[in-house]
Amino acid sequence: MPSDNDTTHREPGWESVEDAVRTLTEETTELGIAVEDAFKNAASALCGMGAELVHHVMESGVPHTDGSIHTRIVQLLRHPGLSGDHIRRAAELQHVASGFAHIGEHARTMASYIVALSGSADQEIHQLAYDVYDLLLQVVQRTWFEIRGAVIVSSSRDTVTARRLLEEDAELDRLYVAFRRAVERAIHTHPQRAFLFHQVLLIGGRMEEIGNQVAAICRAILHAPPHGTAGPAFSATYGPALHASQR
Numbered sequence: 001m002p003s004d005n006d007t008t009h010r011e012p013g014w015e016s017v018e019d020a021v022r023t024l025t026e027e028t029t030e031l032g033i034a035v036e037d038a039f040k041n042a043a044s045a046l047c048g049m050g051a052e053l054v055h056h057v058m059e060s061g062v063p064h065t066d067g068s069i070h071t072r073i074v075q076l077l078r079h080p081g082l083s084g085d086h087i088r089r090a091a092e093l094q095h096v097a098s099g100f101a102h103i104g105e106h107a108r109t110m111a112s113y114i115v116a117l118s119g120s121a122d123q124e125i126h127q128l129a130y131d132v133y134d135l136l137l138q139v140v141q142r143t144w145f146e147i148r149g150a151v152i153v154s155s156s157r158d159t160v161t162a163r164r165l166l167e168e169d170a171e172l173d174r175l176y177v178a179f180r181r182a183v184e185r186a187i188h189t190h191p192q193r194a195f196l197f198h199q200v201l202l203i204g205g206r207m208e209e210i211g212n213q214v215a216a217i218c219r220a221i222l223h224a225p226p227h228g229t230a231g232p233a234f235s236a237t238y239g240p241a242l243h244a245s246q247r
Contacts, residue, residue, distance in 0.1 A: 017081040021089055024072045025155060028097045031069065032151035035104040039147055039210070042110045043140045046203065048122040069097045095220035096154045099213040103147060106206040106213070113203050121196060128193060129186035135179040136200065142172045143207040146214040153221055162218040172211040179204050 073090050076082070114121075126133040146165060153162045183201045187194050 017076070017079045017083075017086055020072070020076045020079055021086060024069065024076060024090065024093050027069055027072060028093045028100070029151060029155040031097055031100045031104075032147075032154055035100050035107060036144075036147045036151055038104055038107040039110075039144060042107050042114060043144065045111070046114050046122065047137070047140070048120070069093070092157075092220050093154075096150075096217050099150070099217040099220070100154075102213045103150075103210050106210050110203050110206045113199050113206070117196065117199055121200075124193070124196065125200060128190050129182065129197075131182045132179070132186050132197070132200065135175060135182050136204065139172070139175050139179055139204055139207050142175055143210050146172060146211055150214045150217045153218060157221055159222055162221045166215055166218040166222065169211050169215045172208065176204055176208040176211075 073094055076086065076090050079086075122133070125136070146169065149161060149165045152158060153165065180201060183197050183204070187197045190197070
């Protein structure tokens with residue numbers, strides 16, 4: 001069995017398996033920060049604070065996990081100094097990165113809905129249905145809080161914060177249900193502005209889905225597979241690279 005000092009099959013730029021894990025963790029965190037920024041830009045545009053920001057979200061895009069991070073995981077699994085803990089951490093980061101990528105897609109979809117609204121949509125919602133406006137702001141704030149927490153959890157593996165976020169995700173669900181009911185009342189009261197409220201409801205639905213992805217990230221940290229294993233989905237994707245490292 002090769003030692004950690006053995007350079008056979010070692011990927012360029014990585015001096016140890018610990019360096020590989022550290023780099024993978026940093027890139028996953030950077031992905032989380034990127035999608036957090038995308039969400040903040042879309043939410044700011046929704047609330048009337050910079051319409052140009054929503055176009056930035058749509059034009060610049062958000063990184064995907066099937067690029068650099070996927071490559072890093074394959075490289076890590078080929079490392080001769082790999083241990084069971086390293087495999088488990090790679091599985092965690094794969095799930096976390098996948099969650100961030102989905103959050104980025106939801107932020108981009110939000111941006112497309114916001115573009116379909118007029119520039120003064122927030123003011124019109126405020127005037128026609130203040131309860132919708134107030135609940136929308138609460139959903140936005142709660143969603144941003146959860147994304148920020150997910151970034152912290154992914155980089156620090158803070159199980160206390162992960163558990164708290166998972167428990168508090170029910171608050172986002174509660175807010176979304178109240179928001180949806182308020183929107184349905186507004187559509188009934190203002191049928192001529194049904195399109196406006198339908199778009200806002202779609203935006204709220206994306207934020208609820210973001211909460212689901214945050215919960216999945218927290219579960220990946222809290223309920224990682226047993227020591228030395230990585231779960232069937234991870235094994236199916238990265239099994240060939242893992243087997244190659246053990247030859």
